[in-house]
Amino acid sequence: MSDMAFCYIVPGDDFTRAGEASADVKSRLKMLGLPTDVIRRVSIAMYEGEINMVIHAGGGEAEVRLDNGAIYMELRDRGPGIQDLSLAMKEGYSTAPENIRSLGFGAGMGLPNMKKYTDRMEIESAPGEGTTVKMWVNCPGI
Amino acid sequence: MALETLLQDPNFTLVSGPSDCSLSRVFCCDLLSVAMSRAPEGGIWITVMNNLNTLAVASLCEVHAVVLAENVIPQEDVIQRAKLEGISLISTPLPIFEAALAAQNCLD
Numbered sequence A: 001m002s003d004m005a006f007c008y009i010v011p012g013d014d015f016t017r018a019g020e021a022s023a024d025v026k027s028r029l030k031m032l033g034l035p036t037d038v039i040r041r042v043s044i045a046m047y048e049g050e051i052n053m054v055i056h057a058g059g060g061e062a063e064v065r066l067d068n069g070a071i072y073m074e075l076r077d078r079g080p081g082i083q084d085l086s087l088a089m090k091e092g093y094s095t096a097p098e099n100i101r102s103l104g105f106g107a108g109m110g111l112p113n114m115k116k117y118t119d120r121m122e123i124e125s126a127p128g129e130g131t132t133v134k135m136w137v138n139c140p141g142i
Numbered sequence B: 001m002a003l004e005t006l007l008q009d010p011n012f013t014l015v016s017g018p019s020d021c022s023l024s025r026v027f028c029c030d031l032l033s034v035a036m037s038r039a040p041e042g043g044i045w046i047t048v049m050n051n052l053n054t055l056a057v058a059s060l061c062e063v064h065a066v067v068l069a070e071n072v073i074p075q076e077d078v079i080q081r082a083k084l085e086g087i088s089l090i091s092t093p094l095p096i097f098e099a100a101l102a103a104q105n106c107l108d
């Protein structure tokens, strides 16, 4: 399985489609018969990352690879970037506007959950240039 | 519990989907991030959030039933999405807590 990759364009203007990439990743990992706990953690992290690109960055791209004992997720966008990363990582911190909150988003738990449910997370972000989030969920044997 | 037991209570109306699915646990939340990390597989999720994102999370978490409390009438696109995902969609005039209590009593 070691060189399998899935790529997605995540549209930024369509809330009704948010989560499609995560759902596709989940069903593919299920078909590969990976452990349910691994799939659950990938789904949570991937969904939060996907939603962040939709609500904060006007969309982006996602890539998922089965790579040397881990599921690797990379989410890239050309949005406004994250001004203060340590603040953004705090539980409950959110810049989501009221209309987004009224949909059930904007709890400020996305980034903390991505960190919590993955084995490793790295964020590269520059104001005005965009954000790249890299996450790994270990899965021995792939 | 099977959903059928809960649907015998006149406060709960099946909008779409199977009436006889099994239910593992009761879960209440309106925040999608919390639901995404906590909603129990095979469970029944009670919320007032009437939009497609609720269904997207319900599907990712593989809950079997979504209850819209407080007389929230599901939007047409929500009904269609629930059908597509095979999730039972239920509406009730009860507040979230009372709806959850009724569901929990059926589970016990």
Ligand SMILES: Nc1ncnc2c1ncn2[C@@H]1O[C@H](COP(=O)(O)OP(=O)(O)O)[C@@H](O)[C@H]1O
Pocket (backbone or CB within 6 Å): A048, A052, A053, A056, A057, A077, A079, A080, A081, A082, A088, A089, A093, A094, A095, A096, A105, A106, A107, A108, A109, A110, A111, A112, A131
């Ligand atoms: N891809 C992104 N581009 C720009 N800003 C982001 C991105 N992801 C997260 N952020 C910023 O970090 C904050 C915290 O993110 P998160 O924990 O997911 O909470 P929420 O999405 O509920 O606001 C966001 O409110 C936003 O300001």
Ligand SMILES: [Mg+2]
Pocket (backbone or CB within 6 Å): A048, A051, A052, A106, A108, A109, A110, A111
């Ligand atoms: Mg978020």
